[in-house]
Amino acid sequence: xxxxxxxxxxxxxxxxxFTVAVHVVAITGLLFLGLSKVPxxxxxxxxxxxxxxxxxxxxxxxxxxxxxxxxxxENVAAPQPSGPSPxxxxxxxxxxxxxxxxxxxxxANAQAAAKAKQQAEAAEKxxxxxxxxxxxxxxxxxxxxxxxxxxxxxxxxxxxxxxAQQRAQAEATAKANAEAAAKAKAIAVEKVRNAQIARDKANxxxxxxDKAxxDKAxxDKANxxxxxxDKAxxDKAxxDKANxxxxxxDKAxxDKAxxDKANxxxxxxDKAxxDKAxxDKANxxxxxxDKTxxDKAxxDKANxxxxxxDKAxxDKAxxDKAxxDKAxxDKAxxDKAxxDKAxxDKAxxDKAxxxxxxxxxxxxxxxxxxxTASNSVGAFKSKVKSSWNPPLGKTGEKATVxxxxxxxxxxxxxxxxxxxxxxxxxxxxxxxxxxPYPMPADPEARKLARSFKTVLTVQ
Numbered sequence: 001x002x003x004x005x006x007x008x009x010x011x012x013x014x015x016x017x018f019t020v021a022v023h024v025v026a027i028t029g030l031l032f033l034g035l036s037k038v039p040x041x042x043x044x045x046x047x048x049x050x051x052x053x054x055x056x057x058x059x060x061x062x063x064x065x066x067x068x069x070x071x072x073x074e075n076v077a078a079p080q081p082s083g084p085s086p087x088x089x090x091x092x093x094x095x096x097x098x099x100x101x102x103x104x105x106x107x108a109n110a111q112a113a114a115k116a117k118q119q120a121e122a123a124e125k126x127x128x129x130x131x132x133x134x135x136x137x138x139x140x141x142x143x144x145x146x147x148x149x150x151x152x153x154x155x156x157x158x159x160x161x162x163x164a165q166q167r168a169q170a171e172a173t174a175k176a177n178a179e180a181a182a183k184a185k186a187i188a189v190e191k192v193r194n195a196q197i198a199r200d201k202a203n204x205x206x207x208x209x210d211k212a213x214x215d216k217a218x219x220d221k222a223n224x225x226x227x228x229x230d231k232a233x234x235d236k237a238x239x240d241k242a243n244x245x246x247x248x249x250d251k252a253x254x255d256k257a258x259x260d261k262a263n264x265x266x267x268x269x270d271k272a273x274x275d276k277a278x279x280d281k282a283n284x285x286x287x288x289x290d291k292t293x294x295d296k297a298x299x300d301k302a303n304x305x306x307x308x309x310d311k312a313x314x315d316k317a318x319x320d321k322a323x324x325d326k327a328x329x330d331k332a333x334x335d336k337a338x339x340d341k342a343x344x345d346k347a348x349x350d351k352a353x354x355x356x357x358x359x360x361x362x363x364x365x366x367x368x369x370x371x372t373a374s375n376s377v378g379a380f381k382s383k384v385k386s387s388w389n390p391p392l393g394k395t396g397e398k399a400t401v402x403x404x405x406x407x408x409x410x411x412x413x414x415x416x417x418x419x420x421x422x423x424x425x426x427x428x429x430x431x432x433x434x435x436p437y438p439m440p441a442d443p444e445a446r447k448l449a450r451s452f453k454t455v456l457t458v459q
Contacts (some may be wrong), residue, residue, distance in 0.1 A: 013139070015147050019131060022154040026127055029161035033120055095188040099181035106174035113167040120160040127153040151329070227377065245459060266366065297341050304330070365444065372440045373448030380437050381454045388430035390458040391422040397458045399427035405450045409436035412450075426455050 047209035130149040308330050315322055320377070399418035406412050414431050439446045 015143060018147065019150060022127070022150055023131070025154060026124060026157050029120065029157055032240065033117060033162065033164055037232070069344060094138075095181065095185040099178065099185055102174055102177040102181045106171060106178055109167055109171040109174050113164060113171060116167055120157060120164060123153055123157045123160055127157060132148040151228040249459070260374075264370075271367075282311055289346065293341070293345070293348075297337075300337075301334070304334070351352055369442050369444035369448060372442055372445035376438070376440050376449040377452040380434070380449070383434040383437065384430050384454060385456065388426060390426050390456070390457055391420075394420055394423055394458045397423045399423050399456045400453070401427055401431055402453045403431055403451065403455060405437055405439070407439065407446065407450070409439045411435045423456075423458060430456075 127150065130146060130153050133146050133149075308326070312326070315326070380403070391398075397418065397420050399416055402415040402417075404412040404414075411432060414428055416424045416428045416431075418427060440449055
């Protein structure tokens, strides 16, 4: 029988030290597991499908629309606020799926932690049983076997502790992920709400802008129509006035031309009458002179014949020869007298014919010169009127212009009579601007055209 008071062997001391160390490690692991929060048993996972349109959205604000007559029909067809876009629905669904995934991971980690705790408790029980068995072992082989078992159980306990710690960390990570998923879901829902609010505001702003644009377009169209009507009325009034003025000017021109023609015709008729009267008087005078000459010649001849007969009668007795000589002389004298008379008569007739031809030629030349001068003066007046630029606001004002020209058409003098000084100055300026005037080639016509008078009226 062995002595129980023998000092313990070296192997026993090592075994005891190892056993104490294993117990310290086991107790530390149990303390860690005991102080940590025991995970709740996993709850059954329920999958709930949420449609994006089921998410509560803020009610759209009502848009005030004025039922104006021109926009009432358009307001009826105004676009209603639309739901969330496909991208927003996809974001909400992704956030929900992520949340469900993290919740499933959290439940799985909780189940694994509970299982690890059970395994640790079983390992601890087995370790305690092994320690008890080691203490009760008597032989070295039994003690070695008990120590090996204790070591295996210690390793299992360490492994279970590490797994429990990893699962606890995984559970914390899953919880953080779940919280992050919930926050992401809340953010996604808030984004959807904000997007809906933005869309509602954009729709309201668009409706307001469209109404303002329609109102402005209607007002612009009304203004443009009014301006067009006013312009058309003004244009018509101006055209009517221009036509009336043109008709008045044309009538005045026709009346003046008719008056000028009547005056010219009257002057021509008066001159023709005077010329005819002068010609008739000249013919009558010539006939009277011719008759007087013939009567005188006849009387002279009668007297001479009577004297000759008387003398012949008295001298007949004296001498026939003297009578014959005297008769011959008387005949010679009579022949000479007849020849002289015939010559005088022919000369008188030729002079009368020449005078008549010269008078007719002079009359024709004078008439032509007057017509030429009248045409030139008319051209001068038209040229002055074309060059005249009357002052504005002087309608109805008149200017009487008297002009004297030189032989070459330059201005010798200008005299303007007008009540308004501006009208007077503009009329004189127009006369001088129109110079030089084209003078007619005929001297008589040029002489008649060297002076003219016209009246300018501001239209």
